[in-house]
Amino acid sequence: MQIVRVFNHLVMMMCMLMSVATFAQAQTDGTSEPATTKIKNDLKSYGDIDLYVFKDRAAFLAIMDDTLGLENIASPEKAFAKLPRSPFTITGRKSGKQIPSCQIFVPANIAPQSGNEIFAQLMRGWFGQSLTYQSSAEQTFEWLIHHEARHCMPEHFGDGDAKSHADEVDADIFAFNALSKTIKNPNGLAADIIAFRMITAALFADASHMTGLSVKYGLTAIDPQETLTADQEIVAFRSVRKLVFARARALATGVNPTNRELTRAVTELREEIDQGGLTPPSPLVSEILMDLDDAIAHLAPKLHQSVATR
Known part of the structure; x- marks a missing residue:
């Protein structure tokens, strides 16, 4: 699901599933290093996509402040009063220009390193x-990663049930096609x-x-x-x-x-x-x-x- 929120100079889109490319510095455990490296390499072609695993709301706000600046968001405490339980994506435009990266936030209790x-x-x-x-569980996780990578692309920046529904179907098939060429x-x-x-x-x-x-x-x-x-x-x-x-x-x-x-x-x-x-x-x-x-x-x-x- 894509939810468009408009702030002072920032449009953010939150996509309720999964994406990944670059792991935050604080993230030291998780999938094996070869698997992580493969994911990063596979998703380079999609552009700049950053993954942040956060423990709680305070950790999320700290990341937001460091990367986008809370001063650019109208009433961040209210805007992010309740965070999704599922992974979500934040991207969009700042001062009329596309934000360079697509940021993915994953609650720690559902991240791979949680088991x-x-x-x-x-x-x-x-x-x-x-x-x-x-x-395998690993392949389904990788599929969800590619699914969310599709949501990071500008043509998926939309709103409304019909548009979001079509985007979800497209992302599922896109992600499967991306993996089907290499898996057994x-x-x-x-x-x-x-x-x-x-x-x-x-x-x-x-x-x-x-x-x-x-x-x-x-x-x-x-x-x-x-x-x-x-x-x-x-x-x-x-x-x-x-x-x-x-x-x-x-x-x-x-x-x-x-x-x-x-x-x-x-x-x-x-x-x-x-x-x-x-x-x-x-x-x-x-x-x-x-x-x-x-x-x-x-x-x-x-x-x-x-x-x-x-």
Whole structure:
């Protein structure tokens, strides 16, 4: 998601995912040095991109002051009163000129050196802390890096759900294409990406990131039955979210559904569609529910099998 904020002489764009190129001096741990060097070398062609891993809001403001100057930002304490939990990007123009670098800020608890898998964390740990991949956790992290590098490019400086939605799809496919030329199992990475996007779009994401179907069509030979607009996809994912959480609440034995109850809700809805007992509001909703069930089975097979209805 891209959020445009206007300050005294500075336009900043915050992109809610991941990017990296140059590690801050304070960052001494993390991915192995060869992996870090490879990332830096791969992203040089994208221009100046700096990564800062920050522990808390005070550390973030200190970096901002050092790099851009808090005096250039109207009411920085108010503007950054609450920071995203996900990585975010700041770039734009200062005094009418493009800021030389694209700055990426990553909360320390989801940075590679934390030992956490980025897909698992962005899915809030609901499907476990250690997922099952056809590629690897390292490759999915690298894919997210290239995704955010795409957001650093000027043509992605936009606002509004439709523009942001298109940019998110474009960034996913751009990042995959960048990696698919060099990795051994591009089909495996594509499958992991599609599963991740189906789950996050259906259960967590804001409108601009409800992109699971578009990403699936872009990374496979599957063609949609008809032209899919951003509005149609967003409406379909919202319908799925409503169905899934309503069923999960009905199954819940506590105040809130557990991850097993949520997964059971998805499998039940999928089975009812297969057997003709449920008629969703549109074919897109049926497609998403089936893909969502497959996605959970893909990334969290043990959890899925523990509640499978078929």
